[in-house]
Amino acid sequence: MGGIYSGGEGDEWGIKPDIQEAQKWYGQAAEQGDSDAQIALGKIYYSGATGRTDYAKALALFTQVENDGTNSRSTMPLSWMYYNGLGTAPDCDKAWSYYKKASRYVGKKVEEKIFLSKCAADIQSRKNNADAYPK
Structure with missing residues (x-):
């Protein structure tokens, strides 16, 4: 429905x-x-x-699906949320873990070193420019 x-x-x-x-x-x-x-x-x-x-x-819903292991479509949203700190603190390692798992299904692949470096730089940029981002 x-x-x-x-x-x-x-x-x-x-x-x-x-x-x-x-x-x-x-x-x-x-x-x-x-x-x-x-x-x-x-x-x-x-x-x-x-x-x-x-x-x-x-985040709670996507995590529940991921933990149940019933649907692979939860992994990319989880990666994005941990990468950007949406509903949780930013966590590049968790973002990478979910991205790596999701990349098996979506075909996009980025090297771990590049992903983690970009994630850390983006987190720092958001900290430096916090006033420019929506609350």
Whole structure:
């Protein structure tokens, strides 16, 4: 049902997109352990599609899917969140670990040394320019 309300899938039945309703249905399915719903709900929280981001909730959902080992689509969002410190403190080693795992599925590959160096430089840049980034 979440997919029907999130947009696209409900068109054939005349159901208009309603992200709040999608969030409700994804939430119910996520509570039952549906990894696709957990990822979809995590993306809603991550993107702020309802008008407010909640990186901590997104991180928790993606982490739950990762820990359950039921869906590989959680690894790249986790890498990005640890890389950028979204919902958690930045952690280049964790970001690399998730990136390395995700790269098996997405085909993009970066050397560990380059990834870690870029991550550390980006963290320092964000610290140096903290006023320029959204709170």
